[in-house]
Amino acid sequence: MNQFRADLHVHTVLSPCGDLEMSPAAIVETAARRGIDILGIADHNSTRHGPLISKLAQKKGIFVLCGAEVTTREEAHCLAFFENFEILAAFQQYLDSHLPNIKNNPRYFGHQVVLDEDEMIVEQEERLLISGLNQSLDQVEEEVHRLGGLFIPAHIDRPKYSLTSQLGFVPQGIKADALEISRFTTPEQISEQFPWIASYTFIRSSDAHHPDAIGSGITIFEMEHRSFDEIRMALHRIDNRSTHIERH
Amino acid sequence: MTVAELAEKLELKIHSGKNGLGREVTGGYVSDLLSDVMGNADTGQVWITLQTHKNVMAIASLKDLAAVILVSDNRPEEDTAIQSNEEEIPILGTSLPTFEISGKLYELLKK
Numbered sequence: 001m002n003q004f005r006a007d008l009h010v011h012t013v014l015s016p017c018g019d020l021e022m023s024p025a026a027i028v029e030t031a032a033r034r035g036i037d038i039l040g041i042a043d044h045n046s047t048r049h050g051p052l053i054s055k056l057a058q059k060k061g062i063f064v065l066c067g068a069e070v071t072t073r074e075e076a077h078c079l080a081f082f083e084n085f086e087i088l089a090a091f092q093q094y095l096d097s098h099l100p101n102i103k104n105n106p107r108y109f110g111h112q113v114v115l116d117e118d119e120m121i122v123e124q125e126e127r128l129l130i131s132g133l134n135q136s137l138d139q140v141e142e143e144v145h146r147l148g149g150l151f152i153p154a155h156i157d158r159p160k161y162s163l164t165s166q167l168g169f170v171p172q173g174i175k176a177d178a179l180e181i182s183r184f185t186t187p188e189q190i191s192e193q194f195p196w197i198a199s200y201t202f203i204r205s206s207d208a209h210h211p212d213a214i215g216s217g218i219t220i221f222e223m224e225h226r227s228f229d230e231i232r233m234a235l236h237r238i239d240n241r242s243t244h245i246e247r248h
Numbered sequence: 249m250t251v252a253e254l255a256e257k258l259e260l261k262i263h264s265g266k267n268g269l270g271r272e273v274t275g276g277y278v279s280d281l282l283s284d285v286m287g288n289a290d291t292g293q294v295w296i297t298l299q300t301h302k303n304v305m306a307i308a309s310l311k312d313l314a315a316v317i318l319v320s321d322n323r324p325e326e327d328t329a330i331q332s333n334e335e336e337i338p339i340l341g342t343s344l345p346t347f348e349i350s351g352k353l354y355e356l357l358k359k
Contacts, residue, residue: 074299074301136300136301136325137301138301138325159283164283165281165282165283166281166282166283166299167282167283167299167301167303168282168283168285168286168303168306168307169282169286169303169306171301171302171303
């Protein structure tokens with residue numbers, strides 16, 4: 001087995017709260033410098049920067065998981081990742097059809113722009129991306145899994161936009177491929193709080209909104225090679241594959 | 249006042265938990281953050297919310313609330329309604345938004 005360092009929760013400039021320096025090129029540069037092998041691109045309710053970052057990252061030997069950080073109707077944030085660009089586009093359609101049509105005001109929320117590899121703006125997302133979809137947690141989970149994706153509730157221990165803040169505690173029996181925790185807790189601590197989640201796989205990522213934070217939370221994947229299937233197998237500990245959170 | 253009387257006076261739909269309509273109402277609590285309800289709601293209160301996830305019922309039973317009122321025509325999810333029947337804590341519904349139904353409940357309970 002080989003070990004790979006993964007940061008599966010990175011925003012880009014497309015997220016309204018994402019720093020203007022979070023261009024696809026800058027993210028890939030920083031990730032390469034910090035020895036990241038697997039990068040998860042998860043903008044709020046949008047997958048549009050994934051394919052370009054994937055292409056740029058390939059040249060640096062970084063594997064990219066393309067997806068989004070979905071805001072459910074309960075306003076719980078959940079990471080969703082997909083195997084290829086075709087399925088990613090299908091999920092983008094789902095996001096587009098369920099995101100409320102509220103116009104972004106960049107003065108309050110920040111800019112939402114899609115860039116090309118030369119950092120030129122090719123598109124401006126008009127709809128506010130941080131709104132909640134009109135789809136419940138369970139509906140989002142069903143759609144992600146219908147498309148063969150990975151469903152990972154984000155920063156579940158945090159007091160904002162998490163399962164615990166919005167729903168009081170992590171729902172029993174939630175169909176998640178893993179649960180993401182922040183640097184403020186450990187798998188042991190959170191399992192003590194919610195004993196029924198002790199058997200889940202926990203990941204930690206950076207939730208980076210600016211370049212400095214990229215790689216500040218790392219999960220190690222032990223698996224044969226880097227592919228969507230191998231990552232899924234590692235999260236589910238199949239055939240000796242596994243993950244663990246890197247110590248600071 | 250019982251939940252049944254309250255439901256009648258506020259013209260609420262009864263989505264589930266009919267066996268709990270005899271529960272006594274001692275007050276109200278309004279919040280959509282379940283962590284907040286878990287920390288701050290009191291026994292016997294009616295909880296007004298737009299959340300429909302089954303955790304709503306887990307918290308309602310943990311805090312021994314009298315009933316839950318879903319606003320703006322929200323309906324309980326299937327497993328939420330099942331748990332409401334099991335716990336015998338009614339889920340009621342209204343087409344009014346939170347502000348308006350809260351005002352009516354406040355008027356009703358302050359007498």
